[in-house]
Amino acid sequence: MHSRGLLSIGNDTAVTPAGKEAPKFNVLSGTSMACPHVSGIAATVKSQNPTWSPSAIRSAIMTTATRTNNLKTPITTDSSSIATPYDYGAGEVTVTGPLHPGLVYETDTIDYLSYLCYYGFDTSKLKTIARTAPIGFACPKDSKADYISNIDYPSIAISKFIGKESRKVTNVAGDGEVVFTAIVDTPRGLSVKVIPDKLHFSMNNQKLSYQMVFSSTTSVPKEDMFGSLTWSNGKYKVRSPVVVSV
Template sequence: MDINIFVLCRSPRAKISKIKTITELTPASRVAAFSSRGLPEESIIKPDVIAPGVDILASWLPKDNTKRAFEFSSGTSMSTPQVAAIVAMLKTLHPTWSPAMIKSAIMTTASPLDNTGKPIKDYNGDVATHYAIGSGFINPRQAIEPGLVLDYTGNYENCIDDCNYPSIVVDLSGVVQKVVVNRTFTLVSFPPLPKDYLLYHFLKHDIPPELNVDALRYMSFDLEEGQRIVTTSITFSLHDTDQRIFGSLLWKCYAHPGYNVRIPFVVKT
């Protein structure tokens, strides 16, 4: 509408066309420039996960003369409530789970891929590293039935090195060429199966050739004997390279295709 006509007209009228909601934009998700980042020099991967945080319609406290109860806003403050809601949902569905088990369920079921099946990209178009996305984009539906979880073990004071965290950082930058890391898995999902045990197959996922990763090929849970916990050792050994290596470890339950447990790792060189 011409603004001059609008001013001159005694009874101006305007027509708003039908509102159309555009969904399933591709590619999505993508890391925003303002998203929190982890520090590569630390011995833990942060953030743990990423969540929606751009143009989120949220309740709003009216201020000044504004009486709107809802506003669109962007920021990590928009992502945090969504993750908190998932935590509350999981605690309601699984009241006996510890906070660490809930965190594990969210992290090990998160996805590093966008909705086109390609790696999530950072704001500048590069593939996002673990220090931008952590374990990946949250998947609350999958977190309800994660299959396996990692609960805290060891001393909280030594949490980074000895707390069974669902991500791994290995330092092979010195003379050490091999590091062994232990992770303990607890079976929490019990799909109906004709057999009395569940078998999880270890897969090497997105691991470059200069890095060798060895782990127990199968984790077996004997349901008849009440076996719910298995500890496995993961060995990282490095060939000639001076590159920081990003990858992930995947445990897959073939009897129940929905149970995929993924742990991201970083190797410092």
């Protein structure tokens, strides 16, 4: 995630042009500025939704982030090129969007423990790390690549141009029965199918799953590609960045 902010600076640290008075504020961008802004937003979301997990709050912040600046044009890098998820992650955070995200992705304890399994942690080490690990937990037997890529995380990354991703989302719209429709910004040279392309929720806090299937329509691309998946019902737009790596 990306955030920008105003930082108060003293006159002794300001870079002041000759004949000009030292500025009282400076615009800075980066993790040092993102951290306090995102922390404040997370605290606000938690205060309004006290039962939400850290992963639900993270999802709300990520899926409501924007890719445009205050001029409504695409965010750019320091060199003025169009920025990508490699530069800004899910986008630039908003203040009010995370309070009403519509849907959230929730990464649970088993997801994290299984992730550690694939990086060589045995059962005894996992018990030391996670004292609240579910009783009887055992490392999954499916492949490392398949499991890690299908963790319920609010962004989607795939390699080799052909494959599938599975996700589960929770309805937090508070509107009772609601239908979200998939809108795909398809990376160039790929075909992407969402199954199902509509999610019909009958109640709040209901969880539903979907799958994205990727296939190549051209020769193997020479550079990484970017797109997005947005679930929308007209009122909410729940956007996840999609990255396809060479």
